[in-house]
Amino acid sequence: xxKLFPILAIETSGQxxxxxLMLNDKNFVEINFLQKNIxxxxxxxxxxxxIRSAKVEMKQLSRLAISVGPGSFTGLRIGLSAAKGLAFGxxxxxxxxxxxxxxxxxxxxxxxxxxxxxxxxxxSIDDVYFATFEKVESNVKVRKxxxxxxxxxxxxxxxxxxxxxxxxxxxxRPTNNYGPSAAxxxxxxxxxxxxxxxxxxxxxxxxxxxKFIAKVNR
Amino acid sequence: xxxxxxxxxxxxxxxxIISEGKLLSNLISSQDIHKVFGGVVPELSSxxxxxxxxxxxxxxxxxxxxxxxxxxxxxxxAGPGLIGALLVGLTFAxxxxxxxxxxxxxxxxIEGHIFSxxxxxxxxxxxxxxxxxxxxxxxxxxxxxxxxxxxxxxxIDDAAGExxxxxxxxxxxxxxxxxxxxxxxxxxxxxxxxxxxxxCKNEFDFSFSGLKTAVLRFIQKEYGDPAKIPIxxxxxxxxxxxxxxxxxxIKKTEKAILKYKISSLSLVGGVAANELLRNEFKKLSIxxxxxxxxxxxxxxxxxxxxxxxxxxxxxxxxxxxNLDFNAFPxxxxxSFIK
Numbered sequence: 001x002x003k004l005f006p007i008l009a010i011e012t013s014g015q016x017x018x019x020x021l022m023l024n025d026k027n028f029v030e031i032n033f034l035q036k037n038i039x040x041x042x043x044x045x046x047x048x049x050x051i052r053s054a055k056v057e058m059k060q061l062s063r064l065a066i067s068v069g070p071g072s073f074t075g076l077r078i079g080l081s082a083a084k085g086l087a088f089g090x091x092x093x094x095x096x097x098x099x100x101x102x103x104x105x106x107x108x109x110x111x112x113x114x115x116x117x118x119x120x121x122x123x124s125i126d127d128v129y130f131a132t133f134e135k136v137e138s139n140v141k142v143r144k145x146x147x148x149x150x151x152x153x154x155x156x157x158x159x160x161x162x163x164x165x166x167x168x169x170x171x172x173r174p175t176n177n178y179g180p181s182a183a184x185x186x187x188x189x190x191x192x193x194x195x196x197x198x199x200x201x202x203x204x205x206x207x208x209x210x211k212f213i214a215k216v217n218r
Numbered sequence: 219x220x221x222x223x224x225x226x227x228x229x230x231x232x233x234x235i236i237s238e239g240k241l242l243s244n245l246i247s248s249q250d251i252h253k254v255f256g257g258v259v260p261e262l263s264s265x266x267x268x269x270x271x272x273x274x275x276x277x278x279x280x281x282x283x284x285x286x287x288x289x290x291x292x293x294x295x296a297g298p299g300l301i302g303a304l305l306v307g308l309t310f311a312x313x314x315x316x317x318x319x320x321x322x323x324x325x326x327x328i329e330g331h332i333f334s335x336x337x338x339x340x341x342x343x344x345x346x347x348x349x350x351x352x353x354x355x356x357x358x359x360x361x362x363x364x365x366x367x368x369x370x371x372x373x374i375d376d377a378a379g380e381x382x383x384x385x386x387x388x389x390x391x392x393x394x395x396x397x398x399x400x401x402x403x404x405x406x407x408x409x410x411x412x413x414x415x416x417x418c419k420n421e422f423d424f425s426f427s428g429l430k431t432a433v434l435r436f437i438q439k440e441y442g443d444p445a446k447i448p449i450x451x452x453x454x455x456x457x458x459x460x461x462x463x464x465x466x467x468i469k470k471t472e473k474a475i476l477k478y479k480i481s482s483l484s485l486v487g488g489v490a491a492n493e494l495l496r497n498e499f500k501k502l503s504i505x506x507x508x509x510x511x512x513x514x515x516x517x518x519x520x521x522x523x524x525x526x527x528x529x530x531x532x533x534x535x536x537x538x539x540n541l542d543f544n545a546f547p548x549x550x551x552x553s554f555i556k
């Protein structure tokens with residue numbers, strides 16, 4: 001009874017609010033809403049729409065795949081709160097999906113072999129989340145693990161003519177600025193997320209990555 | 219009918235279950251992490267809510283022996299409060315309700331407080347006069363029914379609880395201010411300083427900003443630096459401030475008792491935990507022969523029991539809500555208070 005599909009996937013780490021229902025390794029329904037601050041208002045309606053259009057019921061799902069960041073703290077918490085509520089109510093397991101990995105995999109599909117590319121997402125005024133990859137045959141190789149980096153240090157890591165993706169653009173290079181879609185989150189979850197599948201998600205939280213520092217004000 | 223209530227508007231994560239009109243569980247997890255900062259840090263609060271919520275829901279269900287799919291109605295605070303914190307409880311509630319195929323009801327947190335007297339054995343009778351005093355709100359209301367609430371007055375600047383917090387900080391007593399001031403002022407004479415009581419244009423409005431400034435001016439004039447206040451004097455100032463703040467609340471309430479025809483009197487919200495204020499309300503109720511309902515301490519602070527109760531009444535009133543209902547930061551965004 002260890003079926004893979006259908007998978008309900010949620011992506012709310014950035015400006016894109018995305019929900020997908022993966023029916024099998026080929027077919028899926030996906031809804032995207034690209035607008036700031038609509039995630040909490042729209043997410044449940046979007047989930048209801050994909051579920052109803054595919055004519056499945058919550059309890060027929062195999063699992064939920066949720067993008068855990070890094071990204072917008074509030075956005076990620078909206079996605080995780082929804083995932084926990086749905087999973088608990090329907091008795092489903094959750095696969096927490098690393099956002100940059102799923103994104104890299106989605107991008108690589110469209111790139112020629114041996115292409116090197118970077119993902120850069122704004123983390124604060126000074127810092128960015130940064131990771132760099134290379135497509136090797138049909139796989140993605142991580143060249144530099146995800147890190148938090150000062151904007152000014154970036155140029156040392158990025159060679160000319162390398163593709164850059166994310167909401168932080170440098171030197172007017174073309175960027176895809178809205179992150180992975182939920183179908184990519186679902187796909188990553190069944191290709192690589194076998195060991196991450198869990199029913200023990202009570203304390204699951206986003207990959208905040210960046211330290212949050214509150215100052216004591218006297 | 220099993221009703222699940224969820225509250226996450228500020229620094230308390232709370233989950234409650236009301237079954238067949240009886241409160242079976244009311245779990246409250248307070249976040250201690252904010253104390254060192256002298257106030258609630260929204261990001262830390264939101265993080266803690268996401269961690270605590272599901273464990274509390276599971277514990278509450280375990281305690282009552284109710285299964286997730288036996289819940290018939292899911293209610294959650296939608297506002298007013300810290301948006302990031304509200305979104306955790308609200309989104310979880312919507313998702314859970316959806317996955318078990320049951321209705322979801324968003325609740326205005328202040329309305330939760332207004333009807334919190336109904337969680338007591340002795341309940342308020344309509345119409346009743348309700349004073350809501352908390353860290354963010356000070357409201358005097360005429361409550362005529364579940365969906366008929368008339369606002370008589372509110373604060374034109376700081377909330378009563380806010381004044382307690384700020385004065386407590388000035389006196390170096392720490393956070394949370396309401397509790398610290400009450401403890402410090404205990405058994406102290408309250409005529410050390412004669413602090414003013416504000417007059418407002420609307421006879422039922424409140425103002426605490428002037429009182430707060432009067433305390434600050436007094437400290438500056440007498441001691442120069444707040445750090446130089448002798449402990450003995452700090453206690454006397456706290457007692458004098460507490461007396462002035464509570465007198466302002468009582469004066470306006472008494473005026474309203476005289477003007478409106480009411481059956482009961484109710485005092486709710488976080489500041490309703492203050493002993494002196496509770497006693498003054500008791501005196502009012504005896505003087506005017508009105509039934510008095512002040513919730514016990516567990517229902518004065520933020521709690522999910524009041525959210526579940528309020529949600530159940532909105533559901534009985536046959537009001538339907540969609541899953542796109544969003545969290546809201548301020549009082550007037552969604553409310554039955556007119």
